[in-house]
Amino acid sequence: MTNTQLSLVQIDNYGPWTVTPEPRREMDLQTLQSRLFADLAQFVGSRNGYVFFTRFDNMVAVTNGLDDADHELLQDSIGNRYPVTISLGVGVDPSPIEALESGTAGLQTAGSAQDGDRREVLSGSTLSDAERAGEDxxxxxxxxxxxxxxxxxxxxxxxxxxxxxxxxxxxxxxxxxxxxxxxxxxxxxxxxxxxxxxxxxxxxxxxxxxxxxxxxxxxxxxxxxxxxxxxxxxxxxxxxxxxxxxxxxxxxxxxxxxxx
Amino acid sequence: MTNTQLSLVQIDNYGPWTVTPEPRREMDLQTLQSRLFADLAQFVGSRNGYVFFTRFDNMVAVTNGLDDADHELLQDSIGNRYPVTISLGVGVDPSPIEALESGTAGLQTAGSAQDGDRREVLSGSTLSDAERAGEDxxxxxxxxxxxxxxxxxxxxxxxxxxxxxxxxxxxxxxxxxxxxxxxxxxxxxxxxxxxxxxxxxxxxxxxxxxxxxxxxxxxxxxxxxxxxxxxxxxxxxxxxxxxxxxxxxxxxxxxxxxxx
Amino acid sequence: MTNTQLSLVQIDNYGPWTVTPEPRREMDLQTLQSRLFADLAQFVGSRNGYVFFTRFDNMVAVTNGLDDADHELLQDSIGNRYPVTISLGVGVDPSPIEALESGTAGLQTAGSAQDGDRREVLSGSTLSDAERAGEDxxxxxxxxxxxxxxxxxxxxxxxxxxxxxxxxxxxxxxxxxxxxxxxxxxxxxxxxxxxxxxxxxxxxxxxxxxxxxxxxxxxxxxxxxxxxxxxxxxxxxxxxxxxxxxxxxxxxxxxxxxxx
Amino acid sequence: MTNTQLSLVQIDNYGPWTVTPEPRREMDLQTLQSRLFADLAQFVGSRNGYVFFTRFDNMVAVTNGLDDADHELLQDSIGNRYPVTISLGVGVDPSPIEALESGTAGLQTAGSAQDGDRREVLSGSTLSDAERAGEDxxxxxxxxxxxxxxxxxxxxxxxxxxxxxxxxxxxxxxxxxxxxxxxxxxxxxxxxxxxxxxxxxxxxxxxxxxxxxxxxxxxxxxxxxxxxxxxxxxxxxxxxxxxxxxxxxxxxxxxxxxxx
Ligand SMILES: Nc1nc2c(ncn2[C@@H]2O[C@H](COP(=O)(O)OP(=O)(O)OP(=O)(O)O)[C@@H](O)[C@H]2O)c(=O)[nH]1
Ligand SMILES: Nc1nc2c(ncn2[C@@H]2O[C@H](COP(=O)(O)OP(=O)(O)OP(=O)(O)O)[C@@H](O)[C@H]2O)c(=O)[nH]1
Ligand SMILES: Nc1nc2c(ncn2[C@@H]2O[C@H](COP(=O)(O)OP(=O)(O)OP(=O)(O)O)[C@@H](O)[C@H]2O)c(=O)[nH]1
Ligand SMILES: Nc1nc2c(ncn2[C@@H]2O[C@H](COP(=O)(O)OP(=O)(O)OP(=O)(O)O)[C@@H](O)[C@H]2O)c(=O)[nH]1
Ligand SMILES: [Ca+2]
Ligand SMILES: [Ca+2]
Ligand SMILES: [Ca+2]
Ligand SMILES: [Ca+2]
Known part of the structure; x- marks a missing residue:
């Protein structure tokens, strides 16, 4: 039986940011989005996870093997280097869709994706080493x-x-x-x-x-x-x-x- | 009437490279692809073009305003900084699909996307300043x-x-x-x-x-x-x-x- | 006789930013600094200029061939993609040190490098095409x-x-x-x-x-x-x-x- | 007493590469070097190490906390994404200069920095968890x-x-x-x-x-x-x-x- 740990990565309040104070150059947005994804791919990938670009403002990562501290560090490091911040919602379940459902719900409970006050949320919790298995x-x-x-x-x-x-x-x-x-x-x-x-x-x-x-x-x-x-x-x-x-x-x- | 100049960007012989000598870490491929796209977005975008990631190994750029020398420089610069090279096929037409058709044909004529000997092709030609108009x-x-x-x-x-x-x-x-x-x-x-x-x-x-x-x-x-x-x-x-x-x-x- | 156009690139109010709200991870600062330099190297370099990392928070670029609009675009694009902004001071002179002296003075006149209100200054002016020569x-x-x-x-x-x-x-x-x-x-x-x-x-x-x-x-x-x-x-x-x-x-x- | 683990990062055969088949655009070299450094800063830094750009073709990292597998992964990942490869020489000693001396010697023994056949050397060994201490x-x-x-x-x-x-x-x-x-x-x-x-x-x-x-x-x-x-x-x-x-x-x- 699998036990997938999924982390939803959501850029905080990104929609309003893209048009404030006026629309930003599209190719700068494309650059920002794809480099943010590349950084996640390196961080998560070098810890043996996978991350998918999905919609770029919302990305889905398979994070079995990454613990809470890894998630915090990632969030912190992105905040230090980008003009935007990210929220992370973690979920674990034998069914991938259920894992994502719970990861997403963690962020939704904390507020809207376009809520200016909701920043750098870290919700849900990761598998402990004892809970992990070779067929996860x-x-x-x-x-x-x-x-x-x-x-x-x-x-x-x-x-x-x-x-x-x-x-x-x-x-x-x-x-x-x-x-x-x-x-x-x-x-x-x-x-x-x-x-x-x-x-x-x-x-x-x-x-x-x-x-x-x-x-x-x-x-x-x-x-x-x-x-x-x-x-x-x-x-x-x-x-x-x-x-x-x-x-x-x-x-x-x-x-x-x-x-x- | 529009007159769109489209450039097909194709990574040379990419499929074989991804599995030689054995499959490469997927997150490294994702990083490579998204950073290559980001670099194109900056190069093309800062010259007022647009580029789309499409399939990442094949990308489509709207390059009105970029001339042949710009295309050569781009190809050269990517070749200096990446483990892969790119071919570029340019086409111009009032109809975007026809422009891309001709840009693609230029590369296809030169050989297969997975032909190990076909590298850094630059085919087609760009609009001269005299041919350009404000409604292109x-x-x-x-x-x-x-x-x-x-x-x-x-x-x-x-x-x-x-x-x-x-x-x-x-x-x-x-x-x-x-x-x-x-x-x-x-x-x-x-x-x-x-x-x-x-x-x-x-x-x-x-x-x-x-x-x-x-x-x-x-x-x-x-x-x-x-x-x-x-x-x-x-x-x-x-x-x-x-x-x-x-x-x-x-x-x-x-x-x-x-x-x- | 040479006629060097030099542009001082200065990160706005960078010192205070590095320790607000508390000191930031050094390797994130190093990443930010070196990527910012790399982006400048691509922007300026693909327009046939040179840029040097110098102190990283202050960089010196040789920008003969780049006009005012190029400088504005660069400033805008960095502002869209980084958590910091840059000011640019341009100077032109047969003597490189005099050119830099005047480029630096342009920014200094506008305020201190650590003045929180001084952002995205663009001072000085670039050589017109008519003024440029092959031995500049x-x-x-x-x-x-x-x-x-x-x-x-x-x-x-x-x-x-x-x-x-x-x-x-x-x-x-x-x-x-x-x-x-x-x-x-x-x-x-x-x-x-x-x-x-x-x-x-x-x-x-x-x-x-x-x-x-x-x-x-x-x-x-x-x-x-x-x-x-x-x-x-x-x-x-x-x-x-x-x-x-x-x-x-x-x-x-x-x-x-x-x-x- | 300290016990510093230092890793020398050396680009393999870089000098010849920069001028083959003819000199490469300097700004592309600068971009390559600074991005390679940025990637090392992220990889090493997110594992709580430090890396310094030093000469860029030779960089020095403090890698206490990184094990042999981390070094291999880093080498592999760079090889997948850059046109150049890196060798790594690890040394450990209470005295930083002695640690670097031994890390450097490991690479020197394997061949010259400009030996075309010497690629992706990984020499020396890292501290085991048991050997590590809070004052290292x-x-x-x-x-x-x-x-x-x-x-x-x-x-x-x-x-x-x-x-x-x-x-x-x-x-x-x-x-x-x-x-x-x-x-x-x-x-x-x-x-x-x-x-x-x-x-x-x-x-x-x-x-x-x-x-x-x-x-x-x-x-x-x-x-x-x-x-x-x-x-x-x-x-x-x-x-x-x-x-x-x-x-x-x-x-x-x-x-x-x-x-x-
Ligand atoms: N690439 C790109 N994406 C954008 C842009 N503006 C918004 N987005 C994306 O669109 C997402 C949704 O933002 P909005 O379209 O502002 O939000 P919305 O809830 O659909 O609201 P309305 O469109 O105003 O009805 C953001 O998270 C961004 O990912 C843009 O200019 N370029
Ligand atoms: N992301 C990713 N893309 C790959 C990988 N391997 C190949 N590709 C992509 O797939 C494209 C086509 O390559 P192949 O699948 O080798 O070629 P093919 O013509 O379909 O041949 P067969 O699959 O062998 O029938 C390449 O250009 C790459 O973009 C991989 O491991 N990861
Ligand atoms: N790499 C790095 N550079 C820093 C850091 N803090 C400040 N700097 C750099 O130091 C420059 C000067 O900033 P400060 O040292 O705060 O300014 P100062 O005028 O010397 O003031 P005092 O040091 O407070 O006397 C900044 O522009 C940064 O480039 C840091 O933590 N790491
Ligand atoms: N930035 C930059 N660095 C270079 C360039 N060419 C070589 N280097 C650097 O110089 C280092 C030494 O290379 P070389 O100068 O070729 O080697 P050398 O042993 O000094 O040999 P000779 O100079 O031929 O006597 C390389 O590792 C590179 O870091 C260049 O064009 N630009
Ligand atoms: Ca919308
Ligand atoms: Ca296939
Ligand atoms: Ca100081
Ligand atoms: Ca030399």
Missing amino acids: VQIAHFDVNDATGKYTDRLNEFDSFIQIEQGYATLMRYLREEDDALSFFVGGDNIISVCPAMTEGDYRDAIRHVSEEAGVELKVGVGTGATAHDAGFAAKHALEVCREDGTDVEFDRPHAELAD | VQIAHFDVNDATGKYTDRLNEFDSFIQIEQGYATLMRYLREEDDALSFFVGGDNIISVCPAMTEGDYRDAIRHVSEEAGVELKVGVGTGATAHDAGFAAKHALEVCREDGTDVEFDRPHAELAD | VQIAHFDVNDATGKYTDRLNEFDSFIQIEQGYATLMRYLREEDDALSFFVGGDNIISVCPAMTEGDYRDAIRHVSEEAGVELKVGVGTGATAHDAGFAAKHALEVCREDGTDVEFDRPHAELAD | VQIAHFDVNDATGKYTDRLNEFDSFIQIEQGYATLMRYLREEDDALSFFVGGDNIISVCPAMTEGDYRDAIRHVSEEAGVELKVGVGTGATAHDAGFAAKHALEVCREDGTDVEFDRPHAELAD
């Missing part, structure tokens, strides 16, 4: 088959992007509804999903659904571990097995379905 | 009505994100098919579209379509200018007029429909 | 002979650094007093000097002085151009000639002394 | 008295800088020779020294020496801790006590001299 995180790394040959080298970039995007939109909705998993586009033709303990059949169904509804052919590597990086790195290696063997779904280890 | 670029800045109250403060972050994402997926497809416009999600609840000369009615139709199909309520500010920044800044100010007056579509100046 | 900037690029063999591979890093540092301290003082030139350490074993029109003999004297007083052996490439990059790039190529021919002083072109 | 690191944070009033607001920036620089050059040499301490300029008017267990009298002597030789008036806060950040943060607070009480030397706790 399951990561699925999806990838489009031959995206280069089918799209990048043939269509104009926007039409390639539409294909990838519609594949992503379909997968994210399906996995959310069927499996309570959270899926994030990570660039190129890659989607990473934070999943509960799912079976090979579940993944096969998801791939079939995306193929039928959006016409996009996916393969997926699945990994399990104590942290997002452990699980995600195993998933990447499993994905390489898909590539070598021409298979669709590969797990990094004897998995749930076999155990059934 | 039309930018529409879309924004979700009360995203904070309806989504951010009420749903868990993933479900908020799904709403925004489905709104974006619907809009991008619609504007591509109906109007040859290119729409990019820029974070938060904002979508920026690079448009040909469109009318107020065209924008109204798009907003209605997204409302009906995805249930997401948008407003839009539209601006026109010699550069993406000029047009986009005017669009942002027009969007503020939407906010103040409670309207759906605002242009920065007497526009096409009136002229009809 | 002279850059000397100094480099220690065989620093790797004599220091890096033999001494502990601090003792290597002391050698380089004492060489730099000696050179900076000498060139300031004798020639009104401004010298900046740029990392490794390299020093870049912004010079008035100096002769081969002047450079020889400087090298001899540093050798005698600090025991550090230098070579130097000297370049002249309309911008810092043009002059500096020529200086780098001249330095390569020193390396190949085993000479001490090389100019990129028939120079002053010959003309005497 | 002593940090002195020096600051110039009224630098704003005496220099910044009165002299041109280069002459201000010369004052600060000569003060630094004097202090670094003195503390190296008298006390085996390593001193680094960290911007503004600040110098941070990594010290063995020194007494109040030792610091007083250093301040007097700098005043007499360079005419620069310093105050200093001294802190001790298990990590550089713990020690350095205590030093900063002690420095605030100097400011409030008008004193020259303040320790964060009952210190050596009292104990004598």
